[in-house]
Structure formats: structure tokens, C-alpha cells
Amino acid sequence: xxxxxxxxxxxxxxxRKHPDRLQKxxxxxxxxxxxxxxxSFDKMDAAMEHFKNSKVDxxxxxxxxxxxxVALTSMMKIYRGVELPKIAILKGGTMxxxxxxxxxxxxxxxxxxxxxxxxKEKKVLxxxxxxxxxxxxxxxxxxxxxxVCTFMDLYHRSSNPSPLVAAKSVLAMxxxxxxxxxxxxxxxxxxxxxxxxxxxxxxxxxxLAFLITTLPSVGLGMELTFRAKVDPKKAQMVAFRDKAxxxxxxxxxxxxxxxxxxxxxxxxxxxxxxxxxxxxxxxxDGDMYSSSGKLVVETGPLLDLVTE
Numbered sequence: 001x002x003x004x005x006x007x008x009x010x011x012x013x014x015x016r017k018h019p020d021r022l023q024k025x026x027x028x029x030x031x032x033x034x035x036x037x038x039x040s041f042d043k044m045d046a047a048m049e050h051f052k053n054s055k056v057d058x059x060x061x062x063x064x065x066x067x068x069x070v071a072l073t074s075m076m077k078i079y080r081g082v083e084l085p086k087i088a089i090l091k092g093g094t095m096x097x098x099x100x101x102x103x104x105x106x107x108x109x110x111x112x113x114x115x116x117x118x119x120k121e122k123k124v125l126x127x128x129x130x131x132x133x134x135x136x137x138x139x140x141x142x143x144x145x146x147x148v149c150t151f152m153d154l155y156h157r158s159s160n161p162s163p164l165v166a167a168k169s170v171l172a173m174x175x176x177x178x179x180x181x182x183x184x185x186x187x188x189x190x191x192x193x194x195x196x197x198x199x200x201x202x203x204x205x206x207x208l209a210f211l212i213t214t215l216p217s218v219g220l221g222m223e224l225t226f227r228a229k230v231d232p233k234k235a236q237m238v239a240f241r242d243k244a245x246x247x248x249x250x251x252x253x254x255x256x257x258x259x260x261x262x263x264x265x266x267x268x269x270x271x272x273x274x275x276x277x278x279x280x281x282x283x284x285d286g287d288m289y290s291s292s293g294k295l296v297v298e299t300g301p302l303l304d305l306v307t308e
Contacts, residue, residue: 004119005034005051005085006112007044007071008062014092015062021108025062025090028112030120044070048078051085058086058119058306060112064093069140069285072132076139076300086127088115088306095286098141101215102128102307114308126307129232131214132300133284140285142218143297145274147188147209147240149281149288193276195239198269202239210239210265212272212297227268235299237272239265272297 006029008022009015015022029035034056036047048071051059061071068089075084091099092108104111118125132139144152190206211218213236216229228236240263276293283289 002055002057003031003034004029004058004060004088004116005036005047005054005056006060006062007036007038007047007051008092009039009067010037011039012063012067012092013094014064021092022062024109025112028109028116030116041070041074044074045078048074051075052078052082056085058088058115058125060088060090060115062090062092062108062112065095065097065140065142065285066287067093068098069138069287072139072303073137076132076134077137084301084303086125086304086306088112088308097217097219098215098285098305101130101217102305104307111308115306118308127304128307129302130305131233131235131302133212133214133235134298134300135282135284135289135295138284138289139300140287141213141215142285143212143282145210145280145282146191146207148211149283150189152283152286152288190241191276191278191280193274193280195237195265196273196275197237197267198271200267202265202267205241208240210237212237214299227266230268232302233299234268234270235272235297236268237266241265270299 006025008025010022026032026035034051034054036043036050038044038047059071059075061068063071072087088111089096089099089102089104090108090111091104106114115125130141133141133143135143188208190208192204193207193210194204195202195207195210211225213225214228214232214234216226217223218225224238225236228234274291274295274297276291279290279292281288281290282295
């Protein structure tokens with residue numbers, strides 16, 4: 001009989017800090033045979049294989065953006081050619097940007113209980129369709145490079161990363177830019193790239209930061225990529241060239257207002273090609289990777305993300 005598969009990394013920071021929460025989550029699972037606690041990529045693949053063979057209707061993922069990214073990458077590998085289950089993201093990490101975009105209420109246990117209750121009552125689960133991003137057989141929702149990676153470095157330097165730490169990091173960065181400080185110099189090191197979206201080239205330029213995402217909000221309540229919600233099959237790209245023009249826009253971004261076209265290259269598409277002379281770092285949902293200089297970012301399949 002189909003059911004709800006639950007996957008959780010027992011060694012994630014929050015699960016180690018709150019072992020009682022993980023135990024409560026397991027107790028809420030309607031079928032304990034569909035609970036998996038993978039602590040490696042191979043075990044995550046094995047968990048997805050078990051869910052696939054069991055024909056689960058829903059996979060619930062306990063973790064933050066990084067755990068969700070790893071789980072979905074594994075799912076896409078194992079479920080190749082097979083109908084995908086619905087995904088319930090349980091907002092269980094230090095970074096929960098995907099869950100925040102779904103406007104999920106309550107804590108991890110609350111969310112899971114609502115999903116289980118609706119499923120047991122045979123209700124149609126409320127879902128929102130959002131496309132994945134695909135990068136070198138990895139899947140996620142938020143791609144970033146340049147200053148985005150440097151921001152992630154600064155964020156993870158904290159012994160206790162949180163939305164408050166993220167907000168302080170943004171304000172510190174903005175203040176440093178105003179006075180041409182050391183932090184700004186560390187953050188904004190331009191890399192020469194040619195950006196191409198669905199066949200249209202923006203030309204070659206020294207880019208400071210760029211984002212590609214299928215989510216309208218990328219953190220701190222800022223809907224910088226609000227056009228991502230216009231078409232669920234497409235992603236929005238925003239790329240900054242001139243740091244002198246970025247500082248005055250921080251307030252506009254925070255208020256969810258559009259940024260003037262002379263500040264960013266901004267477009268919506270389904271396939272993006274980044275062509276650079278040198279290798280560069282990038283992040284996918286908070287996890288860090290490196291590219292040789294050329295990289296394709298494209299939208300993948302639509303997922304049904306549970307919004308109970």
C-alpha cells in the first residue's frame with residue numbers, strides 16, 4: 001500500500017541539537033518501514049530506491065535547503081523515467097528558504113502532522129508546482145555565484161547560523177560598500193563572464209554576483225526574483241555588474257520592488273549558459289561547488305510541493 005516516506009539526516013546540526021524532535025517525528029510516521037535516516041549519499045540513494053519500490057505517494061524531507069537539495073538530487077537519479085511523488089518539506093534546517101517560499105506554518109512536527117492527517121483522511125494534499133533547477137545532474141532551487149558564495153561563507157562562519165545572522169551579514173556588507181571597506185572588497189571581486197539565457201547573450205562583462213532561481217524570495221523577505229512565480233516552468237536570473245549601483249538598491253530589494261535595468265541584467269528563461277575564462281565557485285541551495293568556467297543551468301521537472 002502506498003504511503004508517506006520520511007527521510008531525515010540524523011547527524012544534521014538541528015537533529016543533533018534536538019534529538020527529541022527527530023524521535024517525535026518518527027513517532028508521527030504512519031508506517032515505520034518507510035522511515036529512513038541516511039547519513040551518506042549511498043544511503044540516501046538506498047532510501048529513495050526503497051520509496052520507489054514501495055510506490056510512496058509522498059516523500060517528507062526533514063532538513064534545511066541543503067538536505068532537500070541532496071534528497072531531491074538522489075530522487076531524480078533513482079526515479080528516472082518514473083512518476084515523481086509529492087514532496088513535503090518539513091522546515092527542519094538552519095536555512096529553510098524553499099519552505100519559506102511555500103509559506104508553511106508551524107514547526108517541523110506541526111507540518112508533518114498536518115500532512116499525515118490529511119493523507120490518512122484521504123484528502124487531496126494542497127500543493128504548489130515549482131520547477132527544479134538542474135546543474136550537472138544536481139538538483140535544487142537557488143543557484144548563485146560571485147558575492148552570493150562569499151555571503152554564504154560569511155554566514156557559515158557563525159557558530160549558530162540563523163536568519164538574524166543573515167540579516168546582520170547583509171547590513172554589514174552594505175555598510176562596508178558605503179565606506180569602501182575591507183568586507184566589501186572581499187565580497188565584490190568581479191569575474192568576467194558571458195551570460196546567455198535561452199539563446200540571448202547579455203555579452204561579456206565583469207559580474208559581481210548573480211542568481212538563478214525558481215523561487216520568488218531568496219531570503220530575508222526580499223522578493224528580488226519575484227518574476228520567478230509568473231511561469232512555474234521557468235527561472236529568473238538577476239546579475240549585478242556595478243557595485244556602486246547596488247548599495248542604493250538594498251532598500252528597494254528589501255521592500256520587494258523591482259530593480260532598475262541599468263543595475264542588473266534581469267530575465268526569465270529555462271536554459272542559462274555561463275561562459276567564463278576561469279573556474280568559479282557556485283552554490284546550489286547553500287551547498288558549495290566549483291565549475292571549470294563553463295556551466296549550464298536549466299529548469300528541470302515540475303515538482304508538487306505540499307503546502308499543508
